[in-house]
Amino acid sequence: MPKRLTRSFFNRSVHEVAPDLIGATLLFDGVGGRLVEVEAYHHTDPAAHSFRGPTDRNAVMFGPAGYAYVYRSYGIHWCLNFVCEPKGSASAVLIRAIEPTTGLTAMRRRRGVADERLLCSGPGRLCEALRVTALHNGLALDGAPFELFAREGDVEIVAGPRIGITKAADKPWRYGEKGSRFLSKPFPAAAC
DNA sequence: TGCCCGATTAACT
DNA sequence: GTTAATCGGGCAA
Numbered sequence: 001m002p003k004r005l006t007r008s009f010f011n012r013s014v015h016e017v018a019p020d021l022i023g024a025t026l027l028f029d030g031v032g033g034r035l036v037e038v039e040a041y042h043h044t045d046p047a048a049h050s051f052r053g054p055t056d057r058n059a060v061m062f063g064p065a066g067y068a069y070v071y072r073s074y075g076i077h078w079c080l081n082f083v084c085e086p087k088g089s090a091s092a093v094l095i096r097a098i099e100p101t102t103g104l105t106a107m108r109r110r111r112g113v114a115d116e117r118l119l120c121s122g123p124g125r126l127c128e129a130l131r132v133t134a135l136h137n138g139l140a141l142d143g144a145p146f147e148l149f150a151r152e153g154d155v156e157i158v159a160g161p162r163i164g165i166t167k168a169a170d171k172p173w174r175y176g177e178k179g180s181r182f183l184s185k186p187f188p189a190a191a192c
Numbered sequence: 193t194g195c196c197c198g199a200t201t202a203a204c205t
Numbered sequence: 206g207t208t209a210a211t212c213g214g215g216c217a218a
Contacts, residue, residue, distance in 0.1 A: 039199070047199070049214090057214070074200050075212030081199085094199055124200050164199055184200095 002149035006142045007066025009150075014040045014084040014091040019159075019175045021082070021093060023151030028130040031103030033120065034151075035095065036180040039162045039173055041081075043090035046167035050090035060138045061090045068146070070127070070137040077124030080132050082141060096163070096174075097121045099182040100129070122184040160187040 002025060010017055018040040026032045041048035049058045049071065060069040061083055069081040069092050081092040098120045100107055107119045107129040120126040127133070141148055156178035161169060163185060176183050 041199075049199080052215075055214070071199085072211095072213070074198065074210080076210065077200055079199065096199085122200070162199070166198085 002152055004142070005148040005150055007064070007140065009148075010065035010082055010084045010141070011086060012065075012084065014042055014093060015173070017082070017084045018093045018173070019157050020151075021095075022157050022175055022177050023153075023155035025101070025147075025149040025151075026095070026098060027102060027147040028132060029145040030147075031106050031130055032147075033098040033101035034177075035097075036099050036182050037097035037121075037174070037176040037184060039094040039096055039175070041092050041094060041173075042085075045171070045173075047162065047165040047169075047171075048091070050092075054090075058090070061092050063087055063138075066141050068132075068136055068139045068141060070132060070134055072134065073124060078127035078133050079123040080127055080130075080136075094123060095126060096123050097176075097180075097182055097184045098126055099177075099180060117181055121182050125184075158187045 018038050021035050021038050024035050043050040050061045054062045060067055064087040065084050067083045069083055071079055073079045080095045083092045085091045100119045111119050111129050119129045158176055158178045159172045160174050162174045
């Protein structure tokens with residue numbers, strides 16, 4: 001059986017945790033799959049929500065590691081993050097894409113599409129497929145409805161610039177599984 | 193208070 | 206390639 005990830009897994013540099021999550025399994029209410037794409041954000045990073053200090057929205061980022069930070073994106077979508085590092089460092093990993101393995105029927109129904117590659121390939125799509133909302137902001141990642149399992153075996157990881165940001169857009173803090181068909185966007189050829 | 197813009201997506205041309 | 210949908214945060218006034 002895969003090893004269950006505990007909150008201590010997240011109590012490290014966000015730049016160590018992010019690549020370690022590639023290939024891990026995320027289930028939410030029993031629905032989910034393998035993480036294939038994430039991005040790292042740190043409070044010293046101008047692109048991070050926590051850069052300008054605590055607010056009502058980003059309060060969870062300033063708490064201890066191993067909790068879910070869920071925010072509304074463009075007034076429409078939800079985005080799921082895992083808080084990392086000791087309390088106060090306000091860093092988190094944005095979950096951008098998973099390879100669906102469990103609960104495909106539920107995901108197709110919630111998303112309204114049949115193509116596997118369109119179910120969870122993007123932060124907004126993933127949250128719709130897993131039915132993650134603001135209700136889950138602040139929940140611990142080592143308890144229901146979350147189940148996280150460490151990856152098994154070797155995974156080839158690539159890094160590249162993050163998607164959809166304008167500040168610190170040159171930083172290569174997007175991590176993905178090399179060659180995965182479930183990425184929200186391909187990585188630049190130079191990264192492969 | 194008002195205005196601009198964003199860690200996005202899908203439906204357009 | 207372009208744009209609408211849709212709303213809260215952050216900053217200027």
